[in-house]
Amino acid sequence: MSEGHDFSLRITPAGAGVDQAEVEELALQLRRDLLASGIPGVRRAVEGPAPDGTRSAELVSAGIGFVLTGLSTAASVAQIADYVQRWREAHPRRRRVEVSVEADATPGGARASGTAGRRRALLVANAAYQDPGLSRLRSPVADVRALADVLGEPGIGGFDVETLTDAGESVLRRRVAALFADRQPDDVLLLHFSCHGLKDQRGRLYLAAADTELGSLAATGLTASFVSEQMSESVSRSVLLILDCCYSGAFARDTSVRADRAVHLGDEFRGGGSGRTVLTASSATEYAFEGGQLTSYGAQPSVFTEALVHGLRTGDADLDHDGEITVDELFDYVARRVREAGVGQVPRKWSFETTGALVVARSVRPATLPEVIRADLGSDRPVLRLEAVRALAELLAGGHEGYRRAAREALGRLRDDDDSTQVRGAAAAALGSAAPPRLPPPAVPPPATPATETPMVEAPGVETPAIEPPGVERPAIETPGVETPGVAAPETESPQVEAAPAPPPGSVSVPLVKRRRVVVVGAIGLAVAVAATIGIVSALPRQQQTAESGSDRPGFGAALGTVTLSYDGSIQSAELSPDGRWVVTLDPPVDEAAAQVARLWDTSTGQRVMTFETDDGVVFSPDGSAVAGVAFEGKREVTTVNGEPLAVFKEGATTVSLRDTARGHFIARFTGYEGSAAVAFSPDGKTVATASTLAAGKPFNAPIHVWDAATGKALATLAGHSNGIQSMGFSHDGKVLVTGAAGGVTKVWDVAGGTSSATLRNAWFPVWISPDGKTLAITLPGDKGGFELRRSPDGKRVASITKAGSFAGFTPDSKAYATASKRTVRLFDLRTRKVRAMLTGPVQGDLVFSPDGKLIATLTEEGEPALFDAANGQGLIPLTGHTGKVTDLAFAADGRTLFTTGTDKTVRKWNVER
The missing domain is CATH 3.40.50.1460 (Rossmann fold)
Incomplete structure (x- = not known):
């Protein structure tokens, strides 16, 4: 078969009961995996909307077509069919679709075809x-x-x-x-x-x-x-x-x-x-x-x-x-x-x-590269390692799946770690990616310690939290003498934006997306950089089932059990459901433009429930019965902005997929979002809010949609924002929703009535709402630092707090709030705004309160979980046992058990009953 011949794939249902949404999902999975396997291009065979009068059943029957382009002379119908067959057999759900393979016309005019059989x-x-x-x-x-x-x-x-x-x-x-x-x-x-x-x-x-x-x-x-x-x-x-x-x-x-x-x-x-x-x-x-x-x-x-x-x-x-x-x-x-x-x-x-x-x-064992390639890879001579790159590129373009996987891994190591710029560049070119820069990070001087703070003295091997006596008020708090509600500016007023460098001359004005960050080139040539803050500490009690019962429990901080996930790949991060029953792991992305592979696991057995792709992590419902993922569907490329590789998403849109965690089935799909999508569940899990996150220099209509989480039925549309939504949160009773948009506009919504009770200007994201729904915490502009406390639902300002660090969450009883700064966490009484407790130590990451608010779980700088007493700030005990980075923590609803998970592919349970 001559070089340049394309292949066509058609994905159709394998039997009854397979709907269009599932065919679409599996088709996108196959496209992603084909690209990851080294195929240069995979594009949709038919673009545009369905013909008028076409029924869903007809669309399913006709199937979904893709065209594979740019394959080498080593490719053949049999090789592509073999790959697709293995892809189908790798997971039971994939067997619900059939995939046919067809090649372009041969020199004789005939068409070679085959089917990825069962x-x-x-x-x-x-x-x-x-x-x-x-x-x-x-x-x-x-x-x-x-x-x-x-x-x-x-x-x-x-x-x-x-x-x-x-x-x-x-x-x-x-x-x-x-x-x-x-x-x-x-x-x-x-x-x-x-x-x-x-x-x-x-x-x-x-x-x-x-x-x-x-x-x-x-x-x-x-x-x-x-x-x-x-x-x-x-x-x-x-x-x-x-x-x-x-x-x-x-x-x-x-x-x-x-x-x-x-x-x-x-x-x-x-x-x-x-x-x-x-x-x-x-x-x-x-x-x-x-x-x-x-x-x-x-x-x-x-x-x-x-x-x-x-x-x-x-x-x-x-x-x-x-x-x-x-x-x-x-x-x-x-x-x-x-x-x-x-x-x-x-x-x-x-x-x-x-x-x-x-x-x-x-084979369960990875392929072993030929000896001559391994010898060249181990050489200290760059010229021989370059020869190895050329040989690996040939294997990557070949039809043998085992060698392709091994070649891709070896090229990835060369691209990321080789000390030769030429070798790194050649490996990156073979992979179709950019070689990462190897410049040392600039030296950052340590922050100056305020004269009013006493430096913490650490004994070797012993962490002793510093305790600040109650009543000592260090942060600057500005309390208005007269409560004045925020007045909304006319809707025609352009929102405040942060200017980013303009795109290079001749570039196309399209969204630039990096993981967990959105960069957009607006119609007038301005760019807005928006940091999507992740991991807001929720003070809402997590709706978890009791993990343990009976009185024969180990001592405080003791391990109650460990489940290992049955997966031989690598994990970049993992997130627990609020009930600890499920965990989603995220693989490292193949490149800047690629979506991450998300895998949902049953934490009681360590077995995988489903695999899907996401561009912005996942969001669980409070009871853990559903999980939402956000993924862009369209053309992806990688570009460079200010020397940093970023993804370009164009000719497509973002979809929010809501899935049942127990079986992995679709509940609903919400489409048409620009940029990424913000997702928030109500505390009872019955409703879900979604919105576009696109941050633009030119105002646009950015409504929040509220859906029935069980059926996907539209319940309300909250209109009024004119820029992408960056932060959302419900009150504990689900009646109030607070949203923070790019441009520093925050709105407080009456969900049932579909109206905004307050519009706050120069109020930046992220935003928080206390569990009782009576208090808001809103981030101040970056040049001021700190945050504001406002009353809900009218938005009246209660206090402006600076020099206390960043806001870190409300306590479950809504009577206090936490701040974090310079290895120091403070708890303030909400009414008096006096320090109630302070803990000082090697703490990083988010704070998670126990349901009764008496314990704080967080991570140390070494990535290990640790517990603190929220009443006095005393450190209690580190929880040792994880061999990788811990990425999430969750308390059971009764507060007796703590769940932790991380990159070591384990989910662990700890006794935290005192």
Whole structure:
């Protein structure tokens, strides 16, 4: 196939019950993964709205098309189809869609096409027999269960597995026929028998069913010729038959055995079909007659099937270390293991008209790069490492998935860590990304300590919090003598913006998005840089279920349990649901423009529920029953602004997807947002608010939409903002919503009435609302620092507070608030605004209050969780055990248990009951 030929993919439902939203989601997942695999371009085949009169059912049936562009000469239909097939089998939900693959016209004018087929396996275990002349076998059932587990593992075999145990002849006949019927050419079919093998006087082979009679083999046994005929009539080009049974034998009592005891399997299964391989445990294992009864020499566990399972499970059968286990590698590995066991068996293999390698499974071990490349990578000479880059680029463009993954990882390490600018640049070019700068960070002088503060003295190895006596007021607090409500300026007034450098000449005015930050070029050429503040400490009691019961609990701060997530990749961050029942992990992004891969896990089992993509983290509902993700759907590129790589999102829009955490199903999708999208759940979890976050130099209509979280039905539209929303929060009763927009405009909303009760100018985000809904905390402009306390819902100013640090949250009882500054956290009485407690220590990250407000959980500078007494600021105890960075903390609703999670792929529970 010549260079430059494109491929077309079409994604369609695999059966009933798959709606358009799910097809769209899976199509986007496939597009993202294809791009990550090294394919240069993947674009939507059909752009624009659906034709008039088109129904949803018709859209689903027609499917979604993508075009793959810029592939190298090494690409082929078979290679793309193999990748897509593996992608489908990697997760059960992906099997709900079919993916067809088609290539552009060949030089002769024909079109080469293929389908990423399914992987089906039928495993038969017959151990018990009605005929007394057939001995009971002890190993088949256990053997088949173990084989079914490894073949059905998405990351290994990826087969849809059906097992039959002690089935009768008629059942076997029907299920074998069903395995081979109505298949596609690229389907991979595997049939495994673990049973007695019998041969009649004419030398014909029969596979024994549970009701097989030795005296009537022709009528009650499953003939090898029937199996061969079904294989021949199937259009599948990849068929694997595995026989773990005895192939020469004896027959009914007093019947002489034919002199030729061997079964000629090459003749039995040759047939007329193509692409079949037969593996057998032995060519001529014999039986002995004892008192006229047929028994095996030994009824021990099958060495043959045990070796199959071990080779697949451990990856040892990947003999060439390329990340894939072919049928030839599997046979060679099993044959060696059987010979080493010394059981007198000689496994056999026959192949008929096979084309290419039949891949049985993916190895759990990553592919090992060729030795010459590894030698060049380890060289201290840049010229040899450059040679390695060229070789890795060829592997990355090739059709072998295992080598592509290994090449991508090696190039990533060179791009990020090599000490040669030339090597880093070459690796980045091969990956299609930008090499990160290696300039040392500028020296930052330590902040001056105010004369009024006493420096903290730390004894080696001992953290002693400094306690500030109540009544000492250090922050500057300006309390107005007359309460004056904020007066809204006319809507025609342009909002205040922060100017960013103009884009380079000739650039296109499109949104520039970096993770957790939005940069927008407006219509008049101005740019606004908006820092999307993450991790506002919520003082609302988390709606968690009681994690532990009973009185026999370990001591305070003791570990109650650890669950490890079953994932072999790396994790950049993780976020717990408020009830601690679920956790979402985020993979490191492939590049600046790529969305992050988010994985939802069940923390009780460590099993993955679903995988999706997000551009701005996730938001859980308070009860943990739903999770919202925000992702851009459209064209993504990477550009450089002020020497920093940023993503360019254009020709698309942002979608908020609401999913059920228990099953991973869609609840609703909210589309049409500009920039990113802000999401906030009401404390009862019944409603969800969404809004665009696009920060622009020119005013635009930026409404807040309120939805029913259970159905996705629109409940209200709150109109009045003229710039992107950066911060939102509900009162505890859900009646009040406070929103902070770019340009320093904050609004207080009556949710039920859909009206704004206050509009505050020069009131910057983030904004907070106390749990009782009576007090707002609003950030002051950057040049002033500090924050304002205002009354809700009328917005009247109560106090302006500076020199106290940043606002860090209200206590659950709404009687106090916290501030954070210079390794110091202070708690202030809300009424008197006097310091109630102060803790000083190596604290960083967000504060999380226990439901009763008596404990504070936070992170130390070393990234470990720690607890403090909120009454006096005394540090209580560090919680040790995590081996990676801790990224989230959550108290149970009863306050007796603390959940923590982090990059070490664990979720841990701690006793915090005093």
